[in-house]
Amino acid sequence: MWKTVLRRILIMIPQLIILSLLVFFLAKMMPGDPFSGHINPNTDPKQLAALKQAAGLNDPFYIQYFRWIGNIFHGDFGTSYIQHVPVISLIADRAVNTFWLSLLTTILTYAIAIPLGIAAGRYQDQWQDQAVQIFTYFTLAVPGFVFYILGLWLFGFVLGWFPISGSVSANAAGVWGVIGSRFYHMILPAILYSLITTTSIVQYLRTGIVDNKVEDYVRTARSKGVPEDVVFHKHILRNSLLPIAASLGTTITRLLSGSMIIESVFSYPGMGKLFLDSISQRDYTTLTALILIFGILTLLGNLLSDIIMSIIDPRIRIK
Numbered sequence: 001m002w003k004t005v006l007r008r009i010l011i012m013i014p015q016l017i018i019l020s021l022l023v024f025f026l027a028k029m030m031p032g033d034p035f036s037g038h039i040n041p042n043t044d045p046k047q048l049a050a051l052k053q054a055a056g057l058n059d060p061f062y063i064q065y066f067r068w069i070g071n072i073f074h075g076d077f078g079t080s081y082i083q084h085v086p087v088i089s090l091i092a093d094r095a096v097n098t099f100w101l102s103l104l105t106t107i108l109t110y111a112i113a114i115p116l117g118i119a120a121g122r123y124q125d126q127w128q129d130q131a132v133q134i135f136t137y138f139t140l141a142v143p144g145f146v147f148y149i150l151g152l153w154l155f156g157f158v159l160g161w162f163p164i165s166g167s168v169s170a171n172a173a174g175v176w177g178v179i180g181s182r183f184y185h186m187i188l189p190a191i192l193y194s195l196i197t198t199t200s201i202v203q204y205l206r207t208g209i210v211d212n213k214v215e216d217y218v219r220t221a222r223s224k225g226v227p228e229d230v231v232f233h234k235h236i237l238r239n240s241l242l243p244i245a246a247s248l249g250t251t252i253t254r255l256l257s258g259s260m261i262i263e264s265v266f267s268y269p270g271m272g273k274l275f276l277d278s279i280s281q282r283d284y285t286t287l288t289a290l291i292l293i294f295g296i297l298t299l300l301g302n303l304l305s306d307i308i309m310s311i312i313d314p315r316i317r318i319k
Contacts, residue, residue, distance in 0.1 A: 008306065012299050019295040024065050027288045068288070078285035082278075087289045091271065097167045098263075098270035101186050101193075106251065108194035113201035114244070120202065121209025121240065122232060132202060139199045148265040151192045162188035165267035189266045193259060197251070201244055208240030245308050251301075 059067075071078065077087035120132035139147070156164035163169070163185050172181035212218060213236060221231045263273040271290060278287040 077289040113198035117205025120206040
């Protein structure tokens, strides 16, 4: 197990190098620069040139790249051109919000998806299955941003049950007050986000259950007189959950990366919203750091999925 993990980590090293090169040079190819937003009729061109020179933007690309990588190894992602604070502290503040939102969303996603997938697969073509299929078709048909806006309008503006922006109320006092306020701000976007993300898990689980029902080992168990509940839970369901377990790592990392749409709709100060703000403001230092972090999270998510698969099914060996 540990040899396999070490081998996978070593394989990730060239992947990270290629990722860093792509991130850096693609960011540099974006139109404009971080100081473009400061241009107005009264702007002194010499002052802008001096700012670019001080920031090292006039250096050759390879020098800028190696300087950027060297600073990252020292824990320095640079300083935000827009907010004028260290990028690492800016991301850390947003990562906390995204982490708690992702954790709640992950819990709700699997709490909703697994029962629905079991009901649809076990009662194939019955009313339970048809009801679940209607739900999945609806979540697939409605664009995510439309679903989020409708939820915000109904439960935030019309009914006023939940806040419509932010992560913590300004008047929250004490540890429990802050925790309660944070949960209160997260619950609506987490529910809406989880309803969208459950669709693929429900479909995977239902398909797995339907396919495993007709396998030879299931017929053998039934022919031996094994009770149907035991056949379902011990054989059919257990094997059908393997693809769900395999997707756990990538699901977690995808949620940790933040949802740009849900965070933008709810003005939730997470990593997804910070990413969009960095693009619109041409904040290259923050943008490159975020893309690199998202890429690392994706690689770690794939590694986590492989480890989970090897643990729950000894027959599977990671190559």
